Amino acid sequence: MSADPGRTRRVFFREAICRAVGETLDAEPNAIVMGQDVGAFGGSYKEFYGLFERFGPARVRDTPVAEAAMVGLGVGAAAAGLRTLVSITYMDFVLLALDPLVNYAAKARFKTGGQIRVPMVVKLTAGAKGQGVAHSQSLESWLVSVPGLRVVAPSNVADAYGLMRSALQADGPVVYVDHKRLFPTSGALDDSVHEVPFGLAAVCRPGRHASIVTHSYMVCVALAACDQLAVSGIDCEVIDLRSLAPLDLATVCTSVSKTGALLTLEEGQVVCGIGAEIACQVQARLGPVRVMRLGAVPAPVSSNPVLEAATLPNAARVADAVRRLLMEG
């Protein structure tokens, strides 16, 4: 497809990622992609479709099933002058690769007095979609507390593209979290080359009564809940964080100042979750406000559809949480 600046077209989530990665490979001869099945197969979610044919096996590299070494190589290569994107099909498996990511990449610039930088993106796919206890987790809250790591999580096509562009221009390690249930979605994407900056949340639905602060696929769930609540006259604002580290507290606080009620929503665990951090930081800035946190129940996420659904937030649970939050006040 030839670019036509100013024109907007409808693309799938995976195509938005692929476009941003392809543009980077085009513009930067030192940029490479590594991961399992990223080559001729085109990525597990087809998010690298066509890149192997365009850029060849040296720059779009299939790796063995060895997450620790994949990320370690990505870190080392980035530290020595390449720009790397390492793709891990299931976020659960980043646990195998935390040593190079947390102990090396996040600390390299600091520990070497600025001699080494690690311009690397680790792309992880989070979320539950019928694949069971070790293929369904949303673990981004584990990573946001690591100084030196930036963590972003788009919820729509435009941000999938713009945040990937930004991630591939960063001079340090970035964790890019996408979601299995977002890959089949589509949306509008402007043909112009552009970025979504880190640390900037988006108000994706304005509202008066409560602020739902969330990210990734849960934005879709929150918006569905808002439609249900609107029927009974409850008007919620939805903030899509987009960037989890750094956090855009200013946008969140502006919203909560207006509505006076905060529901944090995430697919991961509530304990030590993104919501806990936001609730604490918002109250430190604004003083006491009505707050509720919603996330996965404290149990593994089964592949059994009944049990999976029992574990995770859905629109009805979000709507119910908002009602309870507003009743408390």
Next chain:
Amino acid sequence: MTASNDIDALAAMLLVRELESALSAREDCGFQLLSSGQEAVAVGVAAALLAQDQLLCSGRSIAPALARGLDPGRVMAELIGRASGPCLGRGGRGHLSQPSAGFFGAHAVVAGNLSIAAGVALALQARLDRSIAVCLFGDGACGAGALHETMNIAALWQLPLLLVCDNNLYSVSTPRAAALAPQRLSDLAAPFGIKACTVDGMDVRSVRGAAVALTDHVRSGGGPAFLECVSRRFASHSTSARETRGQQELAADRELDPITRLEKALLLEGALSTQTALGLREQVRARVTAACAFAEASPLPVPDEAFADVG
């Protein structure tokens, strides 16, 4: 190799020994991983490297850093946390680094630098200038999956990577035989088709000879190689770890001292006179005295630097 190479090697080993002895005697020595006893490994391997190559190592990094030619004053400054260290005093012994000098550096997680080194090798491979990455690691790292994952990918992708196992026979207190099943640690490379050998790590000439042969192999596009050097450390695992070996074993290890071994050989061969040997030791002592003075004159970092260069 010529006698001048041997005398350089002797001076390089003496520098490590002397600097570590000065460091150990300091009140602000802190937690250190000393290379004393194992000098021949780093010095022998470094002798095979070219300026454009990158050396990586474990936390036992003093000998590798000095052997690669880092300024002893700046190394000493880094080790005692002073701002004129190459990492501005932030990295310390476990994370000494100076990539501009071909020393990509230390990473103190056991086995943690192996896949990083393979990544550095991948970046060097793209340069097409025949530069290579070399990673020094201890026998403890051989039990970790990281080594096997790294060897597999390095072999598949024919990376310009030399893996050097500095096998000092102990992981802290655990004897190598109690931790690792293979007969020789270089046997670990065979299933991957990686060229490998084991040498006496207390003999700098053997280490250097093997390192030259293997770096030639790697440099000429032959893919990765693996060198095991069997060595002895003269101190306990770290300056804060208890010594678990008996006096008899330690005394036997001392008999293998790579410095006296090379010095004796050179004297016997007539390549070195007693007077030159003494002069060499004097020169090294003077360098270390100057290095200590340089480090002491350097300030500690200001507390605000804790927030600098994060990410």
